Amino acid sequence: MDYHQYDKNDFLEDASLLAYVKGDDPVVTRFWEDWAQQQPPNIDEFRKAVFLLRHLLSAERISVRPGTEQEVWGRISQAIDTAAATPVRTIGLRRWVAAAAVFLLLAGAGTGYYIYRYTGTQTVYAAYGTKKQIVLADASVVTLNANSSLRYARRWGKNSVREVWLDGEAYFEVQHLKKDALPLKAGERFLVHTGELDIEVLGTAFNVKDRRGITTVYLKTGAVKVGTNATGVLSIKPGEEAEYRQQEGVLTKHPGDADAAAWLDNKMVLHNTPVKEIVQVLEDTYGYKVVLTDTAVANRRINGVLPLKNTETLLYILSNMLDVDINVNKSDSTLLFRPGK
Incomplete structure (x- = not known):
């Protein structure tokens, strides 16, 4: 099967691409990721199909009356019969029928259908x-x-x-x-x-x-x-x-604190702020684990401005503010605060 010749509609009819988008099969996922990395000439068609399928999968669920599935397929069959006398429309109809099949497949049996409204x-x-x-x-x-x-x-x-x-x-x-x-x-x-x-x-x-x-x-x-x-x-x-x-x-x-959003400007403004709040920022914002060898430091309060853009500068200024040594263990992102010498 030469996927390099496929257009968007061909991809939409391919069951393995649907499995790839749904993430059901790691082998299929690996195949399509490898295929896309080769940057084939129809990569844009592939991406359009993936985009469409992802939106279908995240579309809005609605409740439907019993028998709707049979009614939908009845209308499709009627359209096929009508189109038989109009050969010029056969190709377009085949695409539409395939899209309808994908639609029903995505919806699942007995659980209601999804309306494709880009509401993902x-x-x-x-x-x-x-x-x-x-x-x-x-x-x-x-x-x-x-x-x-x-x-x-x-x-x-x-x-x-x-x-x-x-x-x-x-x-x-x-x-x-x-x-x-x-x-x-x-x-x-x-x-x-x-x-x-x-x-x-x-x-x-x-x-x-x-x-x-x-x-x-x-x-x-x-x-x-x-x-x-x-x-x-x-x-x-x-x-x-x-x-x-x-x-x-x-x-x-x-x-409130008028400087609550100072982080937008990459800074933390300190107004008699306890060190334990600064520790929380280091942990929540940068992912550090902070260890205080002198737990009394946590309740100290300081004023000033801490720059947040560069962690090295931040830790240097904080070290001088608190008169502590701050050791960084990069292997596990631990900051060790020890009294200065």
């Missing part, structure tokens, strides 16, 4: 020591901090609630879609789900941090409501911060 989700992950900026379908912008991920729909319908799921920390600049004084419509809502907390916004800039069982939401501009099923909802104003502690199930609000 995407997850973006920012690794340790990195940041990533994401532009959502509504032109809202999300900047992910290190060791964080965001899951979101590739596109939203006009009347669909805009929803995203955050794990870690991110700064949001949300597009304000409400242009009238009428009650809020579904398509004008923007929801952030993180940990156990739900955050609802209009046009707003805010920072969300979900680490170690504590979720904080600092509001820079706009309006935000936060809450859980158990705590009810709190409204916060610009300059305020909501904090939710999962273990206690308690949601509170208080004046």
Whole structure:
């Protein structure tokens, strides 16, 4: 079989390509990865087919009445009979029938069908020591901090609630879609789900941090409501911060730290900050394991600015601030803090 001669529709009819996209068979996966690495002349056709199949696999499930499968195939058979008297359309029909077969195969038997509406989700992950900026379908912008991920729909319908799921920390600049004084419509809502907390916004800039069982939401501009099923909802104003502690199930609000999103500028601004919070940043942002030989250091409080872009510079400045020696074990990413000599 010469896949080098295939176009997009040929690939869509190939069962092994479907198995590759679904990830069912490691042998098939290895074959197609090796084939694609050769950069064949029809690689773009291959990529189009893979793109289409992936969207089909992540399409939206709906409920259907019993007998729908038979009805669909009945219509296909009727179309084939009608097309028999029109030879010029036979090739196009064959492609359509094949696509219908793929559609039903992806849906599965007895569990309902999927409507192909490009409603699949995407997850973006920012690794340790990195940041990533994401532009959502509504032109809202999300900047992910290190060791964080965001899951979101590739596109939203006009009347669909805009929803995203955050794990870690991110700064949001949300597009304000409400242009009238009428009650809020579904398509004008923007929801952030993180940990156990739900955050609802209009046009707003805010920072969300979900680490170690504590979720904080600092509001820079706009309006935000936060809450859980158990705590009810709190409204916060610009300059305020909501904090939710999962273990206690308690949601509170208080004046916020205007420098909560200083990480966007690769820095951490310290306002009488305990060292243990800096240790958490080193672990959460860079993946280090920090060991303090003098545990009293953890409760020391310091002021100043720590640069976050370069870890060597960060550790050098921190060493001088605390008057400690910091040894780096690169084999297991351990930082050992010892009293300075």
